[in-house]
Amino acid sequence: MAVALGGAAVGLLGALSFRALYVLWRIVESGFSRSPAAAVTFPLLGLLASYLLVDTFAVNKSIGSATGIVLAEYHTKGAPSLRDSVVRTFAGVATIGFGGAAGPEGPGILIGPGIMQYIARILGIRSRRGRLTLAGAAAGLAGVLKTPATAILYALEVPFTRGIEKEPFLEVVLAATASYAVSVALTGPVPLFAVQVQLISGPATLVWSAILGVVAGAYSIGFSKLYGLAGRASSTMRLRGGFALTVLTGGAAVGLLGLASRSSIGPGIDLMGSVVLGALAIQSLALLLALRSFTVTATLNFGGVGGLLTPVVINGALLGALYAKLLGLEPISFYALVGAAATLAGTYKILLAPAAMVVELSGVGFMIPALLASAVSYAVSLPTTLFRFQLTGSAKEEALLRSIYSKLKGSQFLSHLRVSDVVNRAVRSVKLDDPLRVAIEVMTSEGLDELPVVDEGGRLVGRISIDDISWLGESRLDAPVSSAPLLSANSIGLDAPLDDAIERMLTAGIRTFYAVAPDGVLVGVLDEMAIVRALMGHI
Structure with missing residues (x-):
């Protein structure tokens, strides 16, 4: 009962935080057309606000991707406080709302564990801290993306690169389902990425999907190494130059890249639709894939807080669409979605959640191509991982x-x-x-x-x-x-x-x-x- 109640609360707060960052982003985005300099100024302000919020008000000063923060808390058996969860949620809204290239699911994933712990404590419920941490993260993801099966499998798969965490299964399912129900009641059942994709079948489709898995695996290795390199550079910069130099560097990098293409910053919700529809030329796809790889990395390593899952999905869709256009494959939408699943598998080291995401977005007919591409990408990219606290096994x-x-x-x-x-x-x-x-x-x-x-x-x-x-x-x-x-x-x-x-x-x-x-x-x-x-x- 307490877990379901916590999940419902996370669904409500996750929906509110998403609405807040979405409205803020639309206001900021409208300012870009009036002043090109705003593309540089606003992302810098967002990273500055995010860093100051966490540094001033949070007890745990961790910043970066929501999944990385949750994994650190889970594996070290830390209990995320309600205070830290709320502070990071506001930091995520500031990061993304002002144009940082991060995922809108981040604030939901971050508020979830703190809410779950708080309600359990109020009701006097004893539960192992790690179970509630994963349940809260699943609830946050389900409430924003409106893909509950994806959220459940994500929470169970992401702690380890080579296994599934089975113990918190019941808590994760209850929390994600309750959050999804509340979110649907408030904002309707349409997922965040509602896409219409033409299904194709046959042996050739599976062959092309497997090859796309190899390409996605290679990209996953490169992106993970870039992300890790940026994290180390940021740590060195903070030690030598302080937070001001770190945030200035990250904000300037995001803003300047945003000048090259406005679609390379912000949450990227509209971009996903354009990619799946096949509306972008080969040059645009290649440019955006490169730019968003750098803007996402800079945002989450140099002061920002937010989601990394949807940016990876968007980059994977860009990769899949580029792959299809270069090889003359049709329909573009099919390979964009398979590329999104394969890239998520390769970077996050999860296998089932990407396939579930494709099914929830487009139908069960995509499961086999998505699973095949995801498995190939996962195998090709091992043992590289995005997250320092994602472990190989249960020890x-x-x-x-x-x-x-x-x-x-x-x-x-x-x-x-x-x-x-x-x-x-x-x-x-x-x-x-x-x-x-x-x-x-x-x-x-x-x-x-x-x-x-x-x-x-x-x-x-x-x-x-x-x-x-x-x-x-x-x-x-x-x-x-x-x-x-x-x-x-x-x-x-x-x-x-x-x-x-x-x-x-x-x-x-x-x-x-x-x-x-x-x-x-x-x-x-x-x-x-x-x-x-x-x-x-x-x-």
């Missing part, structure tokens, strides 16, 4: 720690850190004489796999795993913890160097250390995610 904690440690190993910052600097002192434990029932209740309510066990003096004596006691019958749950098999606990001193602890974790496969005082008293817990959260802001 996400170790993968994150290994990635971050490789960047900071040997640095002066890391060498000065001790276990005491990052340890979580709010550690839950049970005593030897506590009933086993208490241990199970604590682990299930807190979502823990194990608990440290202490003696009467608070000294660490071992740990107990839920797998070892959950199978016990009801009659045995009143027995003391000391009657259950205790596992050895990996302890570490508070003064131990943090880099030594990380090395031990990665070489010995240790997931959790229990920090103890010199007399053996348990004082905290140090796990992989605690270290990741402490270090991620310094890479």
Whole structure:
């Protein structure tokens, strides 16, 4: 009930944020015709407003693509606050409304997790934070694009490049469906990209779709590398020149490219229609594909906040239409849509969501060509990914720690850190004489796999795993913890160097250390995610 209520709230707020940025963009766009200089000035103002909003009012200062922000929160088990979600939503409206090349789904994806967490807290509902984060993102996407199946599959596929996150399935489905229902009730059922596409079939169509998949995969590699390079350049620029130089560079780049073609900036909603209709010449398609690749990259790496999914879809449609026109293939609309799906698969490393998007936009007849092109693009572009926090598989904690440690190993910052600097002192434990029932209740309510066990003096004596006691019958749950098999606990001193602890974790496969005082008293817990959260802001 709480998830559905949260999804409905996200649908309402997502629709309102989309309307706000759309109206603002139309006002700004009308100013471009009166003054060419406005094409440079307004995007710069949008990036400046976005950066200042986040830097001034948000606790978490992350900017950039909505999906990248959500993945960082999900994999580090952060709880996006309502405050940060609202601030980033306004930042997204400013970025896109003033002409930044970002997707209008961004504010919806960003407001979703904060709303879900807030409603769950108000209603006293316990749920693992990551589940609500993905459910909120799915609700935000479904409410804006009005493609609920695409939103559901996106949320389940995007956390990993080689797998699907199954645990939050129910929450994601409920939230996305409720958001979609509210959005349709408010603004009608037509998707954001409502396209009429002529269906073609036959073996030749599949061959041309597969070749388009190769082309889209190659483009995905290039775009992902460009996006990553811009991110590193932006980080360096912020360190050396401050935010003013960073935003000025990004805003000027977006604005100057916008002078070359107005269609290269803004949300690109109208552009998608022109591409699918085949209204653009080969030169225009090639120019816009190049320009939008750079404007999207500059917008989201140099101060802006917004969606990256719809810009990728639009670029993929440009690529598909260009491919069809160069080879004399018809209809242009078919290959534009297949190109959009294949490019989304190659850049986002998702397979099912792109095919679902094509089906929701144009009908089930497009599923096989879209799936084929998406699979080829996905395979060609591996292992390149757009997102730093998109992991390869389910062992996400170790993968994150290994990635971050490789960047900071040997640095002066890391060498000065001790276990005491990052340890979580709010550690839950049970005593030897506590009933086993208490241990199970604590682990299930807190979502823990194990608990440290202490003696009467608070000294660490071992740990107990839920797998070892959950199978016990009801009659045995009143027995003391000391009657259950205790596992050895990996302890570490508070003064131990943090880099030594990380090395031990990665070489010995240790997931959790229990920090103890010199007399053996348990004082905290140090796990992989605690270290990741402490270090991620310094890479």
